[in-house]
Amino acid sequence: MNDGRYIDTSIATLEGEASHQTPPKQEAKIQPVPSAPPGPVPTYYDKPAIKPPVWIWSIPAYFFVGGVAGASMTLGLAVQLFGGKRLRRFDERCRWIGAVGGGVGTALLIHDLGRKTRFLFMLRVFRPTSPMSIGSWVLALATPLSAGSALLTLSRGWLYDAGYAAGMAAGFLGMPLATYTAVLISNTTVPVWKGSRRTLPLLFGASSAASLGSVLDLMPLRDRERAIARRFGIAGRIAELAAARAVEREASAIPRVGKPLHEGATGALWKAATVFTGASLAAATLLPRRRILAGALGLLGGACVRFAIFYAGKRSALDPQATFLQ
Amino acid sequence: MPTGFFTTVCIGCKVCEVACKQWNQLPDDGFTFTGMSYDNSVDLGASTWRHVEFVERPVPLSGQTGGNFSWLMLSDVCKHCQRAGCLENCPTGAIIRTEFDSVYVQPDVCNGCGYCVVGCPFGVIDRLESDGRAWKCTLCYDRQKDQMEPACAKACPTDSILFGEVAELRAKAGERLEQLHARGVKEAYLYGADAAGQPGTGGLNAFFLLVDRPEVYNLPPDPVAPAKYVKESWASLAMASAGLLLAAIGAVWSART
Numbered sequence: 001m002n003d004g005r006y007i008d009t010s011i012a013t014l015e016g017e018a019s020h021q022t023p024p025k026q027e028a029k030i031q032p033v034p035s036a037p038p039g040p041v042p043t044y045y046d047k048p049a050i051k052p053p054v055w056i057w058s059i060p061a062y063f064f065v066g067g068v069a070g071a072s073m074t075l076g077l078a079v080q081l082f083g084g085k086r087l088r089r090f091d092e093r094c095r096w097i098g099a100v101g102g103g104v105g106t107a108l109l110i111h112d113l114g115r116k117t118r119f120l121f122m123l124r125v126f127r128p129t130s131p132m133s134i135g136s137w138v139l140a141l142a143t144p145l146s147a148g149s150a151l152l153t154l155s156r157g158w159l160y161d162a163g164y165a166a167g168m169a170a171g172f173l174g175m176p177l178a179t180y181t182a183v184l185i186s187n188t189t190v191p192v193w194k195g196s197r198r199t200l201p202l203l204f205g206a207s208s209a210a211s212l213g214s215v216l217d218l219m220p221l222r223d224r225e226r227a228i229a230r231r232f233g234i235a236g237r238i239a240e241l242a243a244a245r246a247v248e249r250e251a252s253a254i255p256r257v258g259k260p261l262h263e264g265a266t267g268a269l270w271k272a273a274t275v276f277t278g279a280s281l282a283a284a285t286l287l288p289r290r291r292i293l294a295g296a297l298g299l300l301g302g303a304c305v306r307f308a309i310f311y312a313g314k315r316s317a318l319d320p321q322a323t324f325l326q
Numbered sequence: 327m328p329t330g331f332f333t334t335v336c337i338g339c340k341v342c343e344v345a346c347k348q349w350n351q352l353p354d355d356g357f358t359f360t361g362m363s364y365d366n367s368v369d370l371g372a373s374t375w376r377h378v379e380f381v382e383r384p385v386p387l388s389g390q391t392g393g394n395f396s397w398l399m400l401s402d403v404c405k406h407c408q409r410a411g412c413l414e415n416c417p418t419g420a421i422i423r424t425e426f427d428s429v430y431v432q433p434d435v436c437n438g439c440g441y442c443v444v445g446c447p448f449g450v451i452d453r454l455e456s457d458g459r460a461w462k463c464t465l466c467y468d469r470q471k472d473q474m475e476p477a478c479a480k481a482c483p484t485d486s487i488l489f490g491e492v493a494e495l496r497a498k499a500g501e502r503l504e505q506l507h508a509r510g511v512k513e514a515y516l517y518g519a520d521a522a523g524q525p526g527t528g529g530l531n532a533f534f535l536l537v538d539r540p541e542v543y544n545l546p547p548d549p550v551a552p553a554k555y556v557k558e559s560w561a562s563l564a565m566a567s568a569g570l571l572l573a574a575i576g577a578v579w580s581a582r583t
Contacts, residue, residue, distance in 0.1 A: 114438015114458025205566030
């Protein structure tokens, strides 16, 4: 007999103090808190379905610095191939930016490691399924090659030839160095990164070019060097603005996934990136004498792009709806 | 020897959580009250390798008599995917596939890069802040070495957690599914039992019998190891690289004297 007491009257009697009570209506009393609220996509108490990235600020900082370094090695290659003898000094400068950027980038990456002393384990294996493994090898090869080429091309004979070859190699490695970080973060389950995987490498490549242009804007250069830096920087800034729109569109194909690029602090950072890069482009094209202004704005824009994408990813990982809809 | 679990008749006793903590000597999760039904461990993590979920639904289960309410319990764990996102992402080779076909993190190799954390489609593996390395369920590698079943499966009082050859478990799960369907629980289905049902992971060594949408259990409806969809990103990288080189050559060329 189901009267709420669950007593089998064939083996027990109902003689207790309150055995006369009429059982309360059970159904009415149950007011469950649904752990899976009704809606298009249920969740488990709105808890994240995936783990957010554990990475800290030094990772987007590396995206920025490594991007500049990679673009610089690539520009160095173009100068080496088509620049002639008069641009040798500029070539050397490009390689130094590449080497220093690679070195600083390595330090930033090690800073984020859980076990910093084991940083060399990154080169313990080569794993083609892991963009981080590929990227580690690219960074570890490109940085010394870039430094070596800058040093060796000062000398003559076979040492110069070795430096020339190293510069070529660094130049070709610089291209993936500037862009692999986009593949690295696309190769995750983080909704906004995964959702913009087709366009993110274009944005990172363009942003690297724009940021290198801005770095060169801040340096004293000769006329012809200045012309190269300016053209490269302007092309980079235009491409950065266009690629940012493409990323935003791809990520927002599922509105919930693209949400962190439109709302909150990350949305503001993303908008700031466009404003800074746009202003930098205007300054670079319309006010050729205000190169410091153009450079500073360009660097701000480039940094905002990397940090906005990074923190948007951290936020989107916390949204189970975005994870499930992806 | 492939090995795995599957979960069907969980009663939410949490003895698997306790057995896991005791055997592996994991620290506690803090004695906090979440208000999420009986779930106070919230999620899987670096020091929580078993997690019992309590789903409260304002709808009855098919065939249930009385009550507009049903309670679903699921003991969540690392799935030891056939295509493991964490393993494919690991740049140091710390994460390996063992002779028992389980996925194992070697603590003496892991350098705490954190890339496995974002590679897992289920949010299982995490980096332990105090220690800097990534941790997750080992499928009791040490016990298996001594021909013992994992601690959670050993402790489970309802045999909800079964351990054995994956092929045998699949067969058992199929039988159980038929029983449930015959009993009128038509919504029952297997989650991740094989590659055909879940191509993104190539099938799970720890698969589940569920009676509601996967999202209700905090499981993604279509989990995919990231390396499967990142090819498009590599193609984009090739384009971006070419663009970078062309822009550089263009800038140098156009500024020639």
